[in-house]
Amino acid sequence: MWYHYIFGVILIFTTYFVLYYFQVQSSSATNVLIYSFSKKDQSHRHTVIILAKTPSVRVLKHLNALVHVGVDAFVMCDEQPSKYTNVTNRLLYVHNESLAEYGLTRNLVWDRAFVWLYNQTSLDYVWLMEEDVTWTNVHHIVDFFDIYTNNHADLLSRNIIYRNQGTLGWMWWPKVFLKILPEDKWLASLNMISRVSRRLINAHQYYVRKLFSEQKKLNLTQFDNNYYHQEFLIPTVGHMFNLTMLIYDHSKMDVFFLALTENDIRESLAFGKRIFHPVKHDSPLLINATSIRNRN
């Protein structure tokens, strides 16, 4: 099965690379979707879900740091967390059976997070971040969230691209066409750190149900699982509902498609970057990422 793994790794690299490439190619105004500012309840704390395979020590440290600075943070795990720890009630899990009720059979952590969110109707806005997102100091990520406290965009993403001649090469576009999600609505977004609104979560639930009934109509072999790929589904359902979506200010962010090395991080720090993805190692340069003492 090792070749599956290698193939998977290549797929992931290609995805990141392609989205990265398109971002450079098409960073003109047409690429930025419309958004509007309006007032939002100031007392609203930020809610964050870290999407993690397992509740590793590093993940728990990030969780702890976020909670410590007043963020309502959770970890959605891809495996039953009680297998690993009894540490906290902020560890979430959604059973494969709950996913199957929506026809979600790939059993991925992104799907678990959304199925959980479907029921959390009191949450208006939620930041989602993959477990390999980190920062120099937890205050930097909070500062970043703060920028958007009064912003009502339904999706805040690192990048959003339209399907057009220049982006046809993106590997996750579905190959089978469905009337319920017409091609001219297709979008792709880069969501390793992203914020979604209740409206977008509801749109997601609506279309996941629709896709399930399409799936039942067609033979399973004909169904194109790219429809469920989060980078496709999230912005596309938002587009279907005419929601507002925005590429956030990523000037303090270093997001790459390969794991950042210590050298990459050092260079980025010199350029004023404070938020990083993906960091897979315990970086001495980011030693204060989960420290809860000061604001350096």
Ligand SMILES: *[C@@H]1O[C@H](CO)[C@@H](O)[C@H](O)[C@H]1NC(C)=O
């Ligand atoms: C968590 O608590 C349960 C019940 O007290 C116990 O059976 C289990 O072994 C604990 N798990 C871990 C990882 O400590």
Ligand SMILES: *[C@@H]1O[C@H](CO)[C@@H](O)[C@H](O)[C@H]1NC(C)=O
């Ligand atoms: C859930 O699904 C995944 C992937 O199909 C599988 O590896 C895992 O064992 C399942 N979990 C349970 C508790 O059945």
Ligand SMILES: *[C@@H]1O[C@H](CO)[C@@H](O)[C@H](O)[C@H]1NC(C)=O
């Ligand atoms: C969401 O709520 C429905 C209805 O109460 C329930 O059947 C379902 O199991 C819940 N899903 C999750 C993931 O908790």
Ligand SMILES: *[C@@H]1O[C@H](CO)[C@@H](O)[C@H](O)[C@H]1NC(C)=O
């Ligand atoms: C699904 O497969 C069955 C048997 O292979 C076939 O009879 C049926 O026509 C197929 N349905 C569709 C929608 O292609």
Ligand SMILES: *[C@@H]1O[C@H](CO)[C@@H](O)[C@H](O)[C@H]1NC(C)=O
């Ligand atoms: C979105 O906007 C289009 C064009 O204005 C309109 O036809 C469509 O009904 C809207 N869709 C929704 C779900 O509001």
Ligand SMILES: *[C@@H]1O[C@H](CO)[C@@H](O)[C@H](O)[C@H]1NC(C)=O
């Ligand atoms: C971590 O924080 C300590 C205490 O403020 C500071 O002296 C040190 O330079 C910081 N280390 C890094 C790598 O930022």
